Amino acid sequence: MKIQSRWLLASVLAVALAACCCTKKSEQGKSTGYPYSQVPFTSVSLSEDSFFGQRLKAAREVTIPLAFSKCEETGRYRNFEQCLSPSPDYPPSGFPFDDTDVYKTVEGASYILQTYPDEHLKHYIDSVLDIVGAAQEKDGYLYTPRTMNPWHPHPWSGMHRWDSVEVLSHEFYNLGHMVDGAVAHYQATGSTKFLDIAKKYAECVIREIGPGEGQQVKVPGHQIAEMALARLYVVTGEKKYLDQAKFFLDTRGKTSIKDIYTQSDKPVIEQSEAWGHAVRAGYQYAGMADVAALTGDSSYIRAIDRIWKNIVERKYYLTGGVGARHQGEAFGADYELPNATAYNETCAAIAQVYLNQRMFLLHGDSKYIDCLERTLYNGVISGMSVDGGRFFYPNPLSSDGKYAFNADGTTTRQPWFGCACCPSNLCRFIPSIPGYVYAVRGDDLYVNLFADGKAMVETSKGKVGLHQETSYPWNGDVKVVIDTPVKGEMTLKLRIPGWVKGEVTPGGLYSFADGKKTSWKVSVNGEEVPSAPGADGYVSIRRKFSSGDRVELHMDMVPRTVVADEKVEDDRGRIALERGPLVYCAEWADNPSFNVHETPLGERDFSLVDDYSISNTEADGSSFKVTAIKADSKDGKSLVMIPYYAWCHRGAGDMEVWLKK
Ligand SMILES: [Zn+2]
Numbered sequence: 001m002k003i004q005s006r007w008l009l010a011s012v013l014a015v016a017l018a019a020c021c022c023t024k025k026s027e028q029g030k031s032t033g034y035p036y037s038q039v040p041f042t043s044v045s046l047s048e049d050s051f052f053g054q055r056l057k058a059a060r061e062v063t064i065p066l067a068f069s070k071c072e073e074t075g076r077y078r079n080f081e082q083c084l085s086p087s088p089d090y091p092p093s094g095f096p097f098d099d100t101d102v103y104k105t106v107e108g109a110s111y112i113l114q115t116y117p118d119e120h121l122k123h124y125i126d127s128v129l130d131i132v133g134a135a136q137e138k139d140g141y142l143y144t145p146r147t148m149n150p151w152h153p154h155p156w157s158g159m160h161r162w163d164s165v166e167v168l169s170h171e172f173y174n175l176g177h178m179v180d181g182a183v184a185h186y187q188a189t190g191s192t193k194f195l196d197i198a199k200k201y202a203e204c205v206i207r208e209i210g211p212g213e214g215q216q217v218k219v220p221g222h223q224i225a226e227m228a229l230a231r232l233y234v235v236t237g238e239k240k241y242l243d244q245a246k247f248f249l250d251t252r253g254k255t256s257i258k259d260i261y262t263q264s265d266k267p268v269i270e271q272s273e274a275w276g277h278a279v280r281a282g283y284q285y286a287g288m289a290d291v292a293a294l295t296g297d298s299s300y301i302r303a304i305d306r307i308w309k310n311i312v313e314r315k316y317y318l319t320g321g322v323g324a325r326h327q328g329e330a331f332g333a334d335y336e337l338p339n340a341t342a343y344n345e346t347c348a349a350i351a352q353v354y355l356n357q358r359m360f361l362l363h364g365d366s367k368y369i370d371c372l373e374r375t376l377y378n379g380v381i382s383g384m385s386v387d388g389g390r391f392f393y394p395n396p397l398s399s400d401g402k403y404a405f406n407a408d409g410t411t412t413r414q415p416w417f418g419c420a421c422c423p424s425n426l427c428r429f430i431p432s433i434p435g436y437v438y439a440v441r442g443d444d445l446y447v448n449l450f451a452d453g454k455a456m457v458e459t460s461k462g463k464v465g466l467h468q469e470t471s472y473p474w475n476g477d478v479k480v481v482i483d484t485p486v487k488g489e490m491t492l493k494l495r496i497p498g499w500v501k502g503e504v505t506p507g508g509l510y511s512f513a514d515g516k517k518t519s520w521k522v523s524v525n526g527e528e529v530p531s532a533p534g535a536d537g538y539v540s541i542r543r544k545f546s547s548g549d550r551v552e553l554h555m556d557m558v559p560r561t562v563v564a565d566e567k568v569e570d571d572r573g574r575i576a577l578e579r580g581p582l583v584y585c586a587e588w589a590d591n592p593s594f595n596v597h598e599t600p601l602g603e604r605d606f607s608l609v610d611d612y613s614i615s616n617t618e619a620d621g622s623s624f625k626v627t628a629i630k631a632d633s634k635d636g637k638s639l640v641m642i643p644y645y646a647w648c649h650r651g652a653g654d655m656e657v658w659l660k661k
Contacts, residue, residue: 030234033293034361036446039457041435042114046453051473052433053453055381058388059430060112066389067105067427068124070416076102077128082148083135092154094418096145097170097222101424102128103181106194108427110184115431122189129185133197140204142178142197143171162209166221166257166264172248175201176224176283179232180428186235195235202232206244211251219252221262223280226287227354230294245291249284249300261328269299272306274315274331278323278343279421281331282351289358301362308359310334311352312371313507318562318576318657319382319583319644320375321395323348326405335567339398339658341405346383346392346422349375350429357436360448364441366537367506369448370498372436374505376449377473377581382645384426385413387619391423392648398597401588401652411652412618437468443490446538450478450553461486464545473580474610474627476500476520476555485545492551493538496520496531499580500555504562513563513575518556525550555580559606559629564658574658575601577629579608583644584629588653590640599639601659604631614642616649624649 046053071077076098082090106125113122136142141161145154157171158164165171175198182198185191205225209218220226226245233242253267261276263284274281285304292300314334315322321344324332329345332338356372359365383392390413394405404411408418416423434453439446442460447468454467465484472478480492500518504510522531522539533539541551557580564571577584586596612628615621626646631639639659647655 030237032234032290032361033295034358036361036364036439036441038357038361038435039438039440039455041111041432043457044434044437044453044455045115046434046437046451050452050470052451054386055384055388055430056433058384058386059108059427060116062388063384063423063430064105064109064112064427066415067101067420067424068109068128070420070423071102071105071128074098074416074420077131079144079148080131080135083144086148086150088149088151090149092145092149092152092157095170096143096154096156096168097173097421099142099144099174100170100177101420102132103174103177104424104428107177107181107184108424108429108431110181110188111428111431113188125185126193129194129197133193136197136200139207140200140202142201142204143169143174145169162216162218164221165218166255166262168221170222172205172218172220172225173222175205176220176226176228179225179228183228183231183235184428198232199236202229202241202244206240210244210247217251217255219248219255219257219264221257222277223248223263223284223287227283227290230287230290233294242291242294245287246295246297249288249291252284261330269303271303273310274307274322276331277329278331278348279329279345279351282322282348282355286351286354286358289355289362293358293362304355304359308355308368309507312505313509316371316505316509317342317344317379317397318374318504318510318564318578319344319378319395319397320352320371321345321349321379322352326394335565335569337564337568338570339656340396340400340403342394342396342398344379344395344397346380346395347425349379349383349395350425353380353429353436360439364446364536366448366495366533367498369495370503370506370537373449373497373581374583376433376436378583378644380429382647383422384430385616385619385649386624386646387616387622389619390415391417391426393417393419393422397585397644397657399648399652399655400597401654412648443486443488444493444540445490446493446495447478447480448495454483456484459486459490461488461490464490473557473582476553476557476580478553478555480551480553482545482549482551483547485547485549489542489544491540491542492545493536493540494522494551494553495538496533497555497581498537499560499578500557501533504578509565509568510562510576511565513561516558516560518558518560520553520555522554523552526552559584559608559631561601571658573661575661576658577601577606577631577641579627579629583657584641585644585647585655585657586639586641586659587647587650587655589650590628590642593637594639596639596654596656596659599659600661601631601639602661604633604639606631609640612640612642614646614649617651618649 156168182194185194229245288300323343360368450472469479609628
């Protein structure tokens with residue numbers, strides 16, 4: 001069996017450009033159980049020239065077509081094809097989780113289909129699913145590293161099913177990504193083609209793994225199935241999936257595997273610190289939140305409350321990234337936050353967005369969205385070049401251009417990796433960004449992120465249509481306009497970000513060093529209204545809105561210097577620069593006469609340079625615009641600082657987030 005329509009970048013570009021944003025589908029199925037509801041990304045459309053609108057366009061036109069072509073080129077599809085006629089001659093190659101790159105790319109492409117209907121893309125996905133389905137064994141097992149060659153499976157897979165699932169085989173990890181991809185595909189197309197495949201594999205796992213007689217008691221070596229199975233329950237209403245997710249969580253720490261690396265050193269409800277592999281950890285905590293929301297198990301919530309505090313107060317980079325150590329791709333000890341050797345895997349940053357969104361949905365506090373925003377604008381999007389075609393696996397905060405921080409020996413963004421988890425994770429994450437802009441509870445509508453674009457939001461009083469006009473993050477002015485109001489009163493809740501209230505991160509791991517006071521103002525139809533946020537961090541405007549009503553938020557957005565807690569050894573005597581949600585850095589290309597590692601930042605006057613052009617010489621040399629910050633010292637020498645996410649588009653070289661004081 002062959003892929004029917006080989007992926008042609010040019011034709012897809014043409015189709016994507018011609019497509020319009022029209023079809024809207026709401027999420028199907030049961031409630032997620034959370035007290036607050038995310039407004040699905042299908043109900044929110046960002047303007048194409050807005051900050052994240054441009055990212056979505058890059059994902060649609062470049063990242064996803066690139067990932068599909070890499071799946072072809074690197075034999076990911078061939079792995080499925082070889083399962084049709086297994087042979088002892090097939091060499092086990094790649095990683096035993098290579099199948100997930102296919103699932104994640106299908107997931108991202110399905111998200112695109114929900115807002116940009118595209119028959120060519122739909123048919124291409126269909127042909128991919130034909131070979132995926134054909135590789136499934138009769139009883140539902142779907143894992144190409146074994147099925148293609150059961151005599152000599154991949155060395156990480158173990159001789160028999162599940163032998164190595166708690167360590168290296170990733171059989172349950174593959175299930176998790178398969179389910180996520182399948183649900184997305186089902187919601188985009190209404191077709192159960194992928195969903196049926198995923199349910200069949202889930203049922204195989206449920207049959208063979210569990211506490212009953214004849215079953216094996218095993219937990220995932222790499223978490224994600226917990227989140228995915230909870231989602232499968234929400235979509236299908238079939239409780240066995242939720243039960244299996246809960247079994248995986250409740251059994252963790254009670255099987256043969258007990259180590260910090262996989263967060264199995266103790267039962268999940270007894271955990272208090274973030275340890276071990278940072279992606280596994282983040283996915284586990286997000287899964288605990290999902291299962292807690294659906295089952296009401298508050299012991300999970302108490303555990304993730306403790307863990308979240310541990311991360312944000314002790315193990316959190318200024319960029320919102322996590323995972324200090326290359327060794328084990330892992331969290332370090334408290335305050336262990338080296339800059340040049342920071343791991344900060346792109347996938348771990350995505351996991352932090354998942355976790356913080358869920359913490360908000362549980363508690364309704366803006367501090368979680370503050371963290372989500374920090375990670376999103378810095379630690380996540382630094383993982384992808386602005387054109388969408390090159391990726392970082394680790395995201396360090398300092399570089400000399402020589403230390404090879406990628407596992408493949410490179411110091412620049414690459415179009416793909418042997419272990420391609422980060423590019424394919426971005427495929428599915430970037431198109432979902434509009435889903436983080438709004439949330440709702442009853443007739444309270446939360447404006448969590450500031451992004452130019454429109455939305456239709458379901459509240460308890462009916463649908464409300466609204467749009468935002470803003471150039472955020474380049475300035476702090478946001479206008480929310482109600483286009484179609486609900487009958488009667490409702491509350492619009494505006495998040496007042498930590499950065500304008502004088503708080504860098506909750507708990508004080510980082511703090512502002514310049515003593516500046518920034519303020520904000522809120523007005524309704526031009527008349528100023530009280531702007532003190534409530535205990536939840538939001539300004540609440542309750543009224544009967546009419547069509548055309550304008551709520552305006554002005555936030556002072558000025559360059560601010562930041563210091564870290566003295567306990568962070570690597571940031572001692574150093575200072576960083578932020579403006580609004582963006583962390584800034586000094587890079588060689590803008591500062592040819594400086595050594596950015598040695599030049600002090602303190603005692604400078606800051607001024608903004610709007611429309612500062614950065615030439616993307618790593619790609620086609622076209623340029624993109626940012627607001628840079630010029631830092632003038634008394635001797636007339638100016639440093640130019642650019643947003644952290646924008647670094648390394650002009651080749652490897654020196655970069656520093658934490659400059660000398
Ligand atoms: Zn990754």
